Amino acid sequence: MHQLLIDAAGNRHAPATELTRIVSLVPSLTELLFALELQDTIVGRTNFCIEPKGQVGSIPVVGGTKTFNVEELTALCPTHVLVNIDETPKELAEQIQANDISVVVTHPNKPADNITLFSLMGSLFGRQQQAAKLIADLQGELMTTGPWPERKVLYLIWKRPWMTVSQDTYIANMLSLFGMRTLGHDGRRRYPEI
Numbered sequence: 001m002h003q004l005l006i007d008a009a010g011n012r013h014a015p016a017t018e019l020t021r022i023v024s025l026v027p028s029l030t031e032l033l034f035a036l037e038l039q040d041t042i043v044g045r046t047n048f049c050i051e052p053k054g055q056v057g058s059i060p061v062v063g064g065t066k067t068f069n070v071e072e073l074t075a076l077c078p079t080h081v082l083v084n085i086d087e088t089p090k091e092l093a094e095q096i097q098a099n100d101i102s103v104v105v106t107h108p109n110k111p112a113d114n115i116t117l118f119s120l121m122g123s124l125f126g127r128q129q130q131a132a133k134l135i136a137d138l139q140g141e142l143m144t145t146g147p148w149p150e151r152k153v154l155y156l157i158w159k160r161p162w163m164t165v166s167q168d169t170y171i172a173n174m175l176s177l178f179g180m181r182t183l184g185h186d187g188r189r190r191y192p193e194i
Contacts, residue, residue: 005124009105016125023078025088036127044076070095110173148179155182161193
């Protein structure tokens with residue numbers, strides 16, 4: 001019996017079989033799949049999944065990160081769909097699960113959380129060696145940051161309406177590694193309008 005792997009939402013997953021078909025609804029996860037040498041298993045992506053440049057063009061697009069077409073997605077017959085708590089509407093993720101498709105939920109909230117993410121994806125899709133290298137590289141990079149003088153920054157992520165990031169987000173935590181503290185904090189929302 002295989003060890004069950006647990007994603008960011010507490011869902012349990014058995015290691016994938018060799019017949020894996022993945023739809024990635026998160027641009028950074030699409031890049032991660034390529035880094036793990038899983039590009040041949042990707043059967044769908046969002047229109048925001050544009051990296052690595054020149055390598056994703058032939059992969060079918062199912063829509064945006066928040067506005068994808070569930071019918072188009074399920075027609076691709078994926079075994080796994082990769083989502084993110086901040087990006088993927090919960091109702092759409094539940095519709096995918098209702099089609100008996102494994103939905104892998106991710107939620108790295110700071111750069112060090114990628115260690116767990118890389119380990120999960122490597123173990124889930126049989127790429128432990130590639131994941132171990134990514135983890136070692138990341139750990140090495142994280143050890144070389146700082147100390148930096150503190151600076152304040154307003155980091156805008158969207159316009160119409162203008163939106164920024166709260167201090168408890170991946171972006172804010174990444175910036176803090178370099179001494180930057182985000183402005184526009186709203187404790188009630190992770191991505192407040194300004």
